[in-house]
Amino acid sequence: MAPHPEAAALLARSHRLGADPRNTNYAGGNTSAKGTATDPVTGGDVELMWVKGSGGDLGTLTEPGLAVLRLDRLRALRDVYPGVEREDEMVAAFDYCLHGKGGAAPSIDTAMHGLVDAPHVDHLHPDSGIALACAADGEKLTAECFGDTVVWVPWRRPGFQLGLDIAAVKEANPQAIGCVLGGHGITAWGATAEACERNSLHIIRTAEEFLARHGKAEPFGPVLEGYEPLPETERRRRAAALAPHIRALASQDRARIGHFTDSGVVLDFLARAGHPRLAALGTSCPDHFLRTKVRPLVLDLPPTAPLDEAIARLTELHAEYREEYAAYYRRHALPDSPAMRGADPAIVLVPGVGMFSFGKDKQTARVAGEFYVNAVQVMRGAEAVSAYAPIEESEKFRIEYWALEEAKLRRMPKPRPLATRVALVTGAGSGIGRAIAHRLVAEGACVVVADLNAESAAAVTEELGGADRAVAVTVDVTSEEQIAEAFRAALLAFGGVDLVVNNAGISLSRPLLETSARDWDLQHNVMARGSFLVSREAARVMIAQGLGGDIVYIASKNAVFAGPNNIAYAATKAGQAHQVRLLAVELGEHGIRVNGVNPDGVVRGSGIFAGGWGAQRAAVYGVEEEKLGEFYAQRTLLKREVLPEHVAAAVFALTGGDLTHTTGLHVPVDAGVAAAFLR
Known part of the structure; x- marks a missing residue:
């Protein structure tokens, strides 16, 4: 059965937005559409919202990846909302707003889409938008960039209250097409799917142009002498020599798969004088640090250092990293916080060589690296026009060890026997x-x-x-x-x-x-x-x-x-x-x-047998070549090929x-x- 026309248009819009990494990162952001359908129980019209469900990716979204909710019930949740201290309870309530069965689990951002009074809503994580969102004077820069057409919303953890905040901003600013969410990303809306997509792209491209026009030439500072990238062949040989040692360090708590990146973005960042300071500040957007951890491990040696010295220093830095991460956990953990999930880094940066990223499988490791590249671009934009100012460490902890995030992790399927190998x-x-x-x-x-x-x-x-x-x-x-x-x-x-x-x-x-x-x-x-x-x-x-x-x-x-x-x-x-x-x-x-x-x-499917060995062995045994497998089977105790x-x-x-x-x-x-x- 074909999807509802609004759902079909939503999928097409999502695919277009998700196909361009300038708009959002893998599995980041969400989109929605509202429309009317026939209620199979009453036969009357019912207002519905289709929204990308938890864990989906815009670029590859399919109809089963959408959550479908009744708008009357979703909006009625405002009347039972117990306040920001208990807003997590509202996620379970989304299940009582679902229309029919099947589809994806509603994500934490469902309230944002349902409570904002617009037929179509996009919430995205573009590097340019997050650069403004993570700038020290992001509110002022947002006004300079967009005037009153895009409104600043101060940092708030994703959830029901953020949905109420954005809904209030839209109501108070009828001229606005969207908002910049401090420390987070952007949200845009429109009366039609085309208008919403156009507004999203306008915000993203306008922010890009603003950063390019007003940004300074070297936001990460001058090149550090001796930290320039090694020539490609030498660089990749050095990376391969370091890789097993780095993987050993990143797998202290549990074995993980690695990914290596030596893109120009990464190499330039690591060659600049500002990279130690900025890397230590960590990433900001929740989508980033949930995959990259709050900060990377950075080798503080030039790429020409002897290999043994680099390995020894990485080992020392890894021990320090684990101690610091455990201290971070102790500083912010509450009695009901989930247990610490592991103290090994997800990102390891080696100047002149590149970036190693790690995860439970190759896709997770690769995506973690992609997100850190996004984070570098965010830092570049913020530093170009202001100063990079990520959200507070305590807020990062609240998201990393969020009960809802823990529940999401527990829903993941059990790893297969050879996972991480x-x-x-x-x-x-x-x-x-x-x-x-x-x-x-x-x-x-x-x-x-x-x-x-x-x-x-x-x-x-x-x-x-x-x-x-x-x-x-x-x-x-x-x-x-x-x-x-x-x-x-x-x-x-x-x-x-x-x-x-x-x-x-x-x-x-x-x-x-x-x-x-x-x-x-x-x-x-x-x-x-x-x-x-x-x-x-x-x-x-x-x-x-x-x-x-x-x-x-x-x-x-x-x-x-x-x-x-x-x-x-x-x-x-x-x-x-x-x-x-x-x-x-x-x-x-x-x-x-x-x-x-x-x-x-083994005759069937064998390259060796097809290459002449089969004919030779058939001649030795006096059988036809096509019957050689059967001959071998008959001489066995089980009579099986x-x-x-x-x-x-x-x-x-x-x-x-x-x-x-x-x-x-x-x-x-x-x-x-x-x-x-x-x-």
């Missing part, structure tokens, strides 16, 4: 590796799809859902430099690596006298040597992180089973199998578990959290080959 899978462009990548992402991991074939790796990454879930890297596992570069890509994309699957392989089936030295070297270089090189690089990262980890080898039943005409392949698989045992012993003290999977021949998904399931079983005390194990996935039983 970063996996790198070699040979992931097809067959077993592709199936493993799909299973790991399905269980919550971020995956680096590593393959010699760049197109295949890119295609699998697209299947997995793009950059918030997976990235593609082209890597020849016989190359030390390409392997190192693949891990650098993983570190920059996700902050670290926790799980590595050595799956890349190649097979040639020949009897001993027809096996050349080149055949032998090729298979050993790709599998035995390649998995050794990958595991060595993985161990370096995992040890630096201090978070433990998993290394899984996709070996083969041929590591144990002596099949015909298979000397080079089987010998290298036996070498891989023993690497599992050797590395399990060596890496156990670091909490790194090393295990293996021994599949039987082994598929890539079965191998992927074994990888998950080893890494999914239940086998925490298992290392040095080989799991057969061969449907039962007695000759390959482990002894």
Whole structure:
């Protein structure tokens, strides 16, 4: 069924506003429309409001993301409002104003939209609007910028009272098209959807032009000598070298995924003399600091400082940060405040290098970084025309540890088993590796799809859902430099690596006298040597992180089973199998578990079998190539063909959290080959 025309127009308007980051940030702000529909109970007209629900994003908003409320009941809440000290109680009352079932939960800003006497309302968080809202003399600047068409509303925490305040401002200022909310953002209204959108954009663009016209050239001060950005290649190598150590610090309370940004906005901010002072003031807009924490951790060394010195200083600063955050909590916590959620930073700034941001998943980490870039732009605007003056620390605490925010967090779904884990899978462009990548992402991991074939790796990454879930890297596992570069890509994309699957392989089936030295070297270089090189690089990262980890080898039943005409392949698989045992012993003290999977021949979907191995093995056994999978199945105890998904399931079983005390194990996935039983 098509949405109501007002709802359809609201969705279109929201998409246009949300598509431009100058208008609002991800999941920030909300929009509404009012209209008349038929009450299915009485058959008469009923006034309704459609408003973006809690947690939605304007740019991707759909009809189920709207809350639909009866206006008569919503407005009647003014008569039972118990006052600002108990305004949180009104959020539960919104549920009694809903029209029908389904739709999104009403957000804290619902009152603002319902109580303001206008058919259409937008509440947005544009950088230009927040710059005025967070300027020391924001009220005066707002009047200079807009005259009496946009009215200043002093800071008030979002809620029912703020809705009443804005409604009163509109009633008292009939000429106004909107308001600037101190420390917060903007609200605009209009008689039609087009007029409301036009007013929102007018406020945003006018503020941009005002800041550009009246702002000073260097709002963050002069460049600090020695703090200029490193050249790009050197900068990204430095970031990758720091990443596992920074992720270890940011994951003291709980493991988190990372994101790296070295945009010009960030690098210029960190090169300027004013950045330590401004960073210490923290962010202001509630949408910002709920994702970035009240302030970032800032390294106070130039980018040319020795790496060891930088890591040691970050460790010292992290300890200080945790102590200061705990003190912040103690200063403001009340007896009924939620427990402290963690004292690690969400944002770590490294001059000359960039910004590391962290969250429970890649999207959360990326969005936290985007919000801090918004905060930098806000600081730039405010400092250009005045002085940046965020809301009081006590107000930040009231929002960060708001009972309503705590309830919202508790409604979040339970994390999947591999949430916060970063996996790198070699040979992931097809067959077993592709199936493993799909299973790991399905269980919550971020995956680096590593393959010699760049197109295949890119295609699998697209299947997995793009950059918030997976990235593609082209890597020849016989190359030390390409392997190192693949891990650098993983570190920059996700902050670290926790799980590595050595799956890349190649097979040639020949009897001993027809096996050349080149055949032998090729298979050993790709599998035995390649998995050794990958595991060595993985161990370096995992040890630096201090978070433990998993290394899984996709070996083969041929590591144990002596099949015909298979000397080079089987010998290298036996070498891989023993690497599992050797590395399990060596890496156990670091909490790194090393295990293996021994599949039987996986024919369906296999790049190796499709590349000639299938035809060779079919010839050895005297069967048609298309029946090779069936042949393998019939020689097993269970009479079942082994598929890539079965191998992927074994990888998950080893890494999914239940086998925490298992290392040095080989799991057969061969449907039962007695000759390959482990002894």
